[in-house]
Amino acid sequence: MAELAVEQARNGEFWAECVERIAQERDKHSFMQLFDYFSPRVNAYLLGQGADAAMAEDLSQEALLALWNKAHLYSREKAAVSTWLFRVARNLWIDRLRKQRGIAYESDENLAETVDDEARLNADGERLKAVLDTLPQSQAQVVYKSYYEGKSHSEIAAETGMPLGSVKSSLRLAIKVFRQHFGEGGL
């Protein structure tokens, strides 16, 4: 059972089919499969961004319910289900914890439509972890602090004592490594 879950986790098509079944048939079983796989990960992400346990749980529920309510807007050509959820979760925590940044993002409906399909990272969890492990510590650190803590370049510089220019070049180098491993993907 656990193995089956991991197998499915690697398969973006499986999740895309789940969302399509929700859109067409309001299929609760598909939704709960999505819920059980993604909500603990969205929750972990939100906790990392500084949400307390109650707020993280709240926002995770909200993010997954958005998937249920907006399934008809989903298009597998435009984005992976996980990318779509990441975007919703990011916008939710910005909305709750970093309200000021809300001015800079289109609504989720618009975002679902504004992306281009060629941008797809061909990473799976295991490979991505392996690549992260190969990054020099400074590069891994700036990637983590950007994605998991929502820290700006200047904030990372102040926290780590790295010069601002080094923070930026470390991120640039990390992007280059991701590209080498997972294809252009536009990154």
Place this chain on the structure above:
Amino acid sequence: MSRIEHHPNEETLLSYAAGALPAGLALVVGCHLQYCPECRVSVNAGEALGADLMVTLAPKALSARARASVLEQLDNNISEGMIACPVAVQQQGCEPDAPNPEAIPRLLHRFLQQDSFDALPWKKTIAPGLKQIVLNCGEGDVRLLRIAAGKRMPVHSHHGSELTLILRGGYSDNLGKFNAGDVADLDASVEHQPVADSDEDCICLAGMDAPLAFRGWLARLIQPLVGM
């Protein structure tokens, strides 16, 4: 319409995708994305990376109560979202727009609630030929700048990061020629002196995460007065 030639740096787009840019800088990137298909692709790839990173996190399950409550809400919400989402919402923002010198970018329009640049309450600064509107975004500094046609700005560099999106007209500096839709992504290592095109005022949206540092005694003298 000229093609967009200057873009935010890769690491700026990645941080935007991560939700990690301060509001002042993020707003400039968000407005640029309305016009730039290339950068949309980069941001999307950054979001795909964010999604993969999120999925690799050690899962933290929600409580059984939360799960039950979500299950309960599925029936309540049925079709509400489907009806409430008109086609117009989906189509809006679908394709990148050509930069339009008369139109305020969507995100900026949402923020300003104004339809025309010319109707905005431009304030004079001590720098000749430079007007501005400071936007209170709560994080970092973002302002609209209006440089009179043909005017030369004082030489300056920056303490932190600065992103400038050209909205109307254009300017030239040692980095090149910047036209509507272009973004200059600068940091402390860059010192520049923009000169506005001679045929029309140059309007840009400039986001900063730290105050500018003017060079030279005159510039330093006027800096507190300009408020830059």
